[in-house]
Amino acid sequence: MSSSPLATYAQLGLRQLHDQDPELYDLLEREHRRQSETLAMIAASSVAPASVTACEGTVLGNVTTEGYPGARFHAGCEVVDEVERLAVRRAKAAFGARYANVQPHSGSTANQAVMFSLLRPGDVLLGMELSAGGHLTHGSRASVSGNYFTSIGYGTDASGWIDMDEVERLSKEHRPRLIVCGASAYPREIDFVRFRAIADEVGAFLLADISHISGLVAAGLHPSPVDVAHVTTTSTYKQLYGPRGGLILMGRGADTPVPGSRRTLAETLQSAVFPYVQGTPQLQAVAAKSRALALVAQPAFQELARRIVSGATALAAALSAAGYHVLTGGTDNHMVLIDVSRKGLTGLVAEQALESCGIIVNKNKIPDDPHGPRVTSGLRLGTNHLAARGMDTDAVRECAALVDRVLSSVRATDTRTWHLDEPIRSQARADVTSLCARYPLPDLPLEAIV
Known part of the structure; x- marks a missing residue:
């Protein structure tokens, strides 16, 4: 392996960085040591294995690939198409999904793709208040989601648990087109089934953002929303031990027709990521996601x-x-x-x-x-x-x-x-x-x- 073109390329890159740009190399080395020698008790990240980070330093970043495998807008994509197909297969297998999009640059981008494809300006969005443990992209006024849409927030009760009665009351009062469940600072199990029942009662789509708990979901230690919510999103670096990036997943709802459209949810979300929200995917990150998802499948x-x-x-x-x-x-x-x-x-x-x-x-x-x-x-x-x-x-x-x-x-x-x-x-x-x-x-x- 040490003499393969890929290994030679990686070793050459580090040597050139070390010899030709010692100032930058020293900063990278210092950060590496900082991570090794400090006790990280951060909830919003994990530590990617070396084989995951190695993918991000490969020649995949040299390929421009707008579109999807088999339907690119550029030539030279025969190999990278297989890279993306492999990542999709592994994402589906990890979460028992029928549909997976591995191109989102982040979990935030994945959420934006869902929102901007299913909602129109001014539509009502119901999400967890940032102050109660929600995420910026769930309707915070500091985010585009809280400015482009009519954002209504639900919170927690006096003990800090999600107030599901409030979720139901606000849903009936404001009739949101999209309900977001999932959090960035919530330590308890999320009742996806009740969220879906509320969404169905008011005619809303349900988006489950599992960025913080996706590893536990994949391992079967937290209930999965993939077959419960209409759409599930996650980042890949928080608990999947992968690269910076996001995923969009769907289970049984993938073939659900979108009201007012001739397309299914899967078709809608496919075009939402490209060309509606993003352009060229970061294929080196897609490869890193694929490697991380392969590790997720191991005992x-x-x-x-x-x-x-x-x-x-x-x-x-x-x-x-x-x-x-x-x-x-x-x-x-x-x-x-x-x-x-x-x-x-x-x-x-x-x-x-x-x-x-x-x-x-x-x-x-x-x-x-x-x-x-x-x-x-x-x-x-x-x-x-x-x-x-x-x-x-x-x-x-x-x-x-x-x-x-x-x-x-x-x-x-x-x-x-x-x-x-x-x-x-x-x-x-x-x-x-x-x-x-x-x-x-x-x-x-x-x-x-x-």
């Missing part, structure tokens, strides 16, 4: 998914035992949301203090949060990265203890500034480094290749 991914869930359960329990208010009282997926205001901190202060010790989390708004999105009162933690390192529940509890040690030692001077004694910071950083060494990321440093 090892089932074990990885189980570690994600068991780790999150252990994390929530450990933080709760340490006195933190865990939203909804626990978790059903990879995500744990905590209210740090009861510890006298803001999300921003907690995020920065933890990062200074090598623990990477993100601040997050919580229900009835008095602070804006740049400060917040909460933290969102996740176990995708911890599971990739092979951490069991005992190791995750060590992570929780590190988090608690740092946050219990921080002294906030206001909503944005804080102090942490240097001996505490140094010891926490050393313990993080030791833990990361015991559970290394499953790849090699760049210098081993160069």
Whole structure:
């Protein structure tokens, strides 16, 4: 393999980068080391295996391929057509789908393709409020989705669970053309069946965005919406351990006629991605998606998914035992949301203090949060990265203890500034480094290749 044209090309590229652009190479090497030596507890990402990232550095990016396999607008696509067909087959197999589009550049683009093909300007869109745990593309005023359409938001109850009675009431009141279920900060199982029943009652399409939980769905650890919702979307980097990109999936609803059109949902979404929303696909990313989906089909991914869930359960329990208010009282997926205001901190202060010790989390708004999105009162933690390192529940509890040690030692001077004694910071950083060494990321440093 080392003498194959593909391997030679990859090795040559790294050597040229190292020799001819040391400034950029050094930045890439520093980032690689940062990821290896810090404890990432970020819910919105995972760590792609080396074979996935290798696909993105291949010559596929040199091919212009507007259109779909067998119907391109350019010549020279014989091989890349097979690459895309393989990715489609693997996406269908991973999720039990009848239709899959692997071209979306992101989960956001996938959502836009669905919305802009099924809705008209001013149509009513019902989605989860950003402040309650929804996503920008689900109708937030900061997104085109909340400006181009009439956006109505549903939220959570006092315990932090999706208020399905409110979803039903708002649906009957506003008669949306599209209902979006799925979230970016929600730790509990989503009732796709009830969402579909509500959508059917008011004559709406149902879009399920599973970007955060797609790995658990593929592993059978969370109910799948593929045969329940009209359309399902996901990003491929959050929990599929793939590249930056998105997927559009459909099950039994693929052949559903679109009212006012002679086309089915599958035909509508196919033309929505190209040419309506996107042009040329990123075929190197399509290949990387294909590789990630092949790994999803392996038994090892089932074990990885189980570690994600068991780790999150252990994390929530450990933080709760340490006195933190865990939203909804626990978790059903990879995500744990905590209210740090009861510890006298803001999300921003907690995020920065933890990062200074090598623990990477993100601040997050919580229900009835008095602070804006740049400060917040909460933290969102996740176990995708911890599971990739092979951490069991005992190791995750060590992570929780590190988090608690740092946050219990921080002294906030206001909503944005804080102090942490240097001996505490140094010891926490050393313990993080030791833990990361015991559970290394499953790849090699760049210098081993160069």
